[in-house]
Amino acid sequence: MFAQIKRLGADSLLYAFMNVGTKLIAFIMLPIYTSFIPDPAEYGVLDYLDRLTSMLTFLVIFGTDSALAYYYFESEDKKKRLEYVRSVMTFRLLIVLITAIVFLIGGPWLSQLLLEDASLYYLFNIAIGVMALDTVIALILTVLRYDFFTKKVVTITILKMLLIAVLSYGFLAYVSPTIDGILYGRLISVAIVALLLIKPLLKYIKFTFNKKLLKEILVYATPLVPASLAFWVIVNANSILLKEFTSLYEVGIYGSAVKFASLITLLTSGVQMAWRPFSMSLKDKKDSPVLFAKLYYGILLLGTIGILMVATLMPWIIRMLSDNYHEAYQYVAILSAVTFLNFFYMIISVGIFYTKQTKIISYAFGMAAVVNIILNVLLIPQFSIWGSVAAYLISYIIAITYIFFKSQKLYHVPVSFGKMTFLFLSSLLAVIAIVYIQESSIPDLNIVFAWLGFFVAILLSRIDKDLLKKRSTSI
Structure with missing residues (x-):
């Protein structure tokens, strides 16, 4: 019991360090972003785009995070656990694919409707690319957290934020001092992190799923x-x-x-x-x-x-x-x-x-x-x-x-x-x-x-x- 309490305390401290670290990085980058983007209206486009992406992310996850936590720990069969993870991964990527198709077909119209400028439709494409890679990364980190690889989760999360900060600054300073630079910095950063996680990525991505297990997950998740x-x-x-x-x-x-x-x-x-x-x-x-x-x-x-x-x-x-x-x-x-x-x-x-x-x-x-x-x-x-x-x-x-x-x-x-x-x-x-x-x-x-x-x-x-x-x- 003492060992479990010790693990809880150590893990809590590490995750607290992760939360503080990522928020500090985001805080430091805010004045940098606004110095390159002095027009609040342009920054407003980025903020609005981020909120739309968060809505799409909500649809992609659809409560499957809590459901996976329940069934992952309920089952002691490693193969069944793997099937649960693969089913969730396939479901999420399917939603991402449907979203991408919608924006590819109706990009200019949606850009005019949502961002008041049809020419900005390409921003949706970049944002959905980031969301797709983040979907994969988030699920892998979730499973690592369930398996108590706390240090790895914390290291990768902070690394991702640092990469986004450095690469976004690089794009803003030397390529494009617009929100495009921030989005391209994010895209390349999550791509690098995905490559670092290539081994579990290949393990969990299998474009088939167990209908019975996925039904269990969705029945738990929907409420x-x-x-x-x-x-x-x-x-x-x-x-x-x-x-x-x-x-x-x-x-x-x-x-x-x-x-x-x-x-x-x-x-x-x-x-x-x-x-x-x-x-x-x-x-x-x-x-x-x-x-x-x-x-x-x-x-x-x-x-x-x-x-x-x-x-x-x-x-x-x-x-x-x-x-x-x-x-x-x-x-x-x-x-x-x-x-x-x-x-x-x-x-x-x-x-x-x-x-x-x-x-x-x-x-x-x-x-x-x-x-x-x-x-x-x-x-x-x-x-x-x-x-x-x-x-x-x-x-x-x-x-x-x-x-x-x-x-x-x-x-x-x-x-x-x-x-x-x-x-x-x-x-x-x-x-x-x-x-x-x-x-x-x-x-x-x-x-x-x-x-x-x-x-x-x-x-x-x-x-x-x-x-x-x-x-x-x-x-």
Whole structure:
């Protein structure tokens, strides 16, 4: 047992290192990309294309990742495991092929419809080429992860990101200072990684599949699709509707703000990967609810302080980008708050996972996806990017509120929803005050008062008392 715990801890650290490493590489490349692509509208094309590709990737995977995990570990027969992997690989590549045919036939028309320029149809071809190779690489890495080749998975993943960074820069600097250069850099990078994985690639690619096994996989996978679709809608609908109601310029500004907002995951990714095994290990311990209560409050407090720090520092940090992107800073803190909520829902849902009622999460984010689309349609025409940011935030608040109360019914943790809401909303008010000061002629020194107001809210909430108390009480 100790050996298994040791493996879990070591693997968690390695995967956390991988997540932080890949995000740091992406963060470093963002100002490089925007220096070569000073027009936010052109960067908006890249961001929009990436979101369309993510939708196609969702269709390619179609929940088969979770299904493969279940059946791979259920079967102890190595040949049957191989058949499961081959069946999934064939299914995914078949979807990629159908997608490629559609874009080859209707490329110019789709390019005019989606990118507002028929001559850009070749960008779809490059993106689908990258997606095809990434499909193969992702499945191979998944199987390696199942077989506990953690170091290999981490090394290849970071290598891929480094190759993309270096080759994209090379194309931008010496071949084509446009988004074409970034896409060609990606294509060559994933091709190199695929060649490095040629041995397992040849093992798993077999253009036949076991109908019975594939049916098992799809029957398991299909119910998971709505939840995955809801996540995709919440994350990507904003950019797509921004493009429809405004322009690719706004998409570019919003996309760069989202990239900066995702940096908060550098702080949360390690906790996120460790949380599930940690929380499950406390399932049957008597004092666990009290410990969870302190963790709920403590993580929320640290998260809100981090969001205020983002709001305060972002005008200076975002200067790394081209001046044309500077306005993006004002949206980053609120988007960081949403990113934090996307992490925090896992923390406050212990009851759901203890009782295996994970369908609640599907309901929550399905509802949030519908709200997100409605609010985007209502708010973007009036408030442009701010409307999209507000829709994103409100939809997540609705989802996390629903998850919290459902989880509390299944496994009560002695925390006050009102207190946590007060603390979070106080941080949002402080962020709004900070952004208002930064956008107006008011001296930046007044940001101190926004911070003081937030600390007063902390004192009024008496969260310090909850963090220090020794016994649980009914709240």
